[in-house]
Amino acid sequence: MDFALSEEQRMLQESVSRLLEAECPLEKVREIAVSDQSHSAEIHQQLTELGISGILIPEDFGGVGLSFLDAALVAESLGNAVTPAPFVSSSVMAPVALLAAGNDAQKEKWLPQIALGKIVIGVGVTEQISNRENSGIKLTDKGLTGTAMFVIEGMSADMLILADDSGSLHLVDALAEGVSRRELKTIDRTRSVAEVVLDGVSGEVLPGSESDTEPLLDTIDAGRLILAADSLGTAQVMLDKAVAYAKERKQFNRVIGSFQAVKHMCSEMAAELEPCRSLVWYAAHAASTIPDEARMMTCHAKAHLSEVSQFVARTATEVHGGMGFTDLLGLHYWFKRIGFNRQLLGSPELIREEAAKVQGWI
């Protein structure tokens, strides 16, 4: 029994963190945020060199074949640095979809390219979670037709994996005839989503998803788990920054962290966030090794991290006082990333309802 990270896992996380410390300082984040780019191609490339783009892709397909826990640790580090990289869609959800439902030819063609960072795959599954604007894609006689909203990394993607209204997954060339894309600007400028409109587009179905919704659900689960881990990392930095600020900022001739009102805000954040780390670890471990519990734990990780990270985002900002509200400190990049992670792929109420269903409560 050892509920802990392995030495290799600690080293993996350290190497990602070290890279991001050097290559993804706040100035870099700002630069991407104000640009038209949806992510930093350099950082994507540097992560690829560490094997991160192919983290879940088996060695046979050019990846490093690690577990969901390893991927979650990477996501935590990416969240720490509010990293503008296409990790959740291209390095996690797309490989999971291809591995679960792709045929051999599709896997052989696309997985190595993902692992090598040669392509970015955007993923659109929103309508299968909650359909808000009457969007959705149908497979008709003339091809795929309709609108997919909140397609993660949709603007920069070379290829898209989109779910149709029956839950089948389709691989679509982003530049194919009949595909039009428009960015949906979000509060979070460190990742991006797009609306993809298809008008009679010929895609390639991932055959394993045609009569089985499991590949779709596995893809959604993987995305949720990674967003939860990202929020853990993002919230941890907000807490750390709040504590550091409380030790340094003086008012009434005292550092503000010596006032119990402020100290208790920090303690409450820590008390809420620390058990989340264990929840994310367990859910990620279950995703690779405990199939019976995997979906339920992922639902809880996503929903609970959404709640706790929102509390941390708000409280850490308050500890910073007026400065927290400014652009100067850049704290808002973390705040907004937490908001993005919360809403995407299902907000907490919706996901808790799924957790009830998964457990057979209703």
Next chain:
Amino acid sequence: MDLNFSSEYETFRDEVREFLENNRDKAPRGRDTGKPGEAAIAWQGLLIEQGYAARTIPKEFGGYGAEMDILKSHIIAEEFAKAAVPPGHSGDYRLVPTLLELGTEEQKQQFIGPTIRGEMSWCQGYSEPGSGSDLASLSTKAHVDGDDFVINGQKIWTSGAQYADWIFCLVRTEPDAPKHQGISYLLFPMNTPGIEVRPLVTMTGDATFNEVFFTDVRVPTSQIVGGRGEGWFVANATLKHERGGLGDPNQAENRFRTILDMMNRETIDGSRLMDQPVFRDRLLKLQARLLSMKFNGMRILSSTLKGEDAGLARWIVKLQGCELNHQMAAMAIDILGEGGILYDDSPYLRHGGMWQRSFMLDLGLIIGGGTAQIQKNMIGERALGLPKEPKKEDAV
């Protein structure tokens, strides 16, 4: 990450389960409200014999005498909780470890055996009306007269004082020393002349606590643990044990299972509470908290096994664990709707009024053993490194 137990431990777990199956009807029933009766003492004896109680206490003092094995202790606690069978105790969980660590050979011989068997019961004389969170400011005094300490003062929140045979008690013996260095840790019988016990009825209607008054109580100077003025440090060894005992995730899991059962059984207009989305969502929020604390506990256990400090993960347990229990009791009462106000021996009462009592008692636990606010100070200062509140003076 490896959640499997090695075969040695799986075998051990099977043994514990088998024991529980075969012997559960010997366990004492009902709420544990007083001095251990015959059934409780017999049960404790059986558990010590099996190594499920007083496990690591040396044989020479009446314990089972096993090597410390945290994983086995963990398995015992887990299986007893799962089976809802009352676990054994290691005598008094605060006093016995303290005596083992700091008591004289004579004290160990005299007290540990009868205490772990449940034949000698203890109460703790720490808190005073004027000294709660700031315990070190305590003012119950003792002066030396011949071979005796003579004690005068008052204690409060003394659980079990009405039936305890002995008390371990903090008194100020060195009035001129700084406050932390003027305290001694004394042991004396509760039938010593000059002790008066007055029950303190709490909001639950039970009198588990007492006020204890000392008027010229004479205690031989040999009945001290540690040296004169060292009582604060001796007591801190016991406080450490007390904190470890709160916020047990096994208990919380049992509680959650019962609430889940209520969600399926209790009905409004004929439909299950589980079919009410608002209740269901609240239950799921609690489940996420429960799971987080359970896995946090596994993480602490793994750190402890490796001799590492679990740090923040451990600092938050009392605060979060007690709060979660309280929230679960609150939910159970709301599941019962108007029935949630029933108490005592009312008809239609569920689970013997356990939820109503827990809702109140848990608030007591949030306050006791270091209030939630003191916990937040400790998390902030010791785990996060935030500075202490500046003090004007640090005198008695």
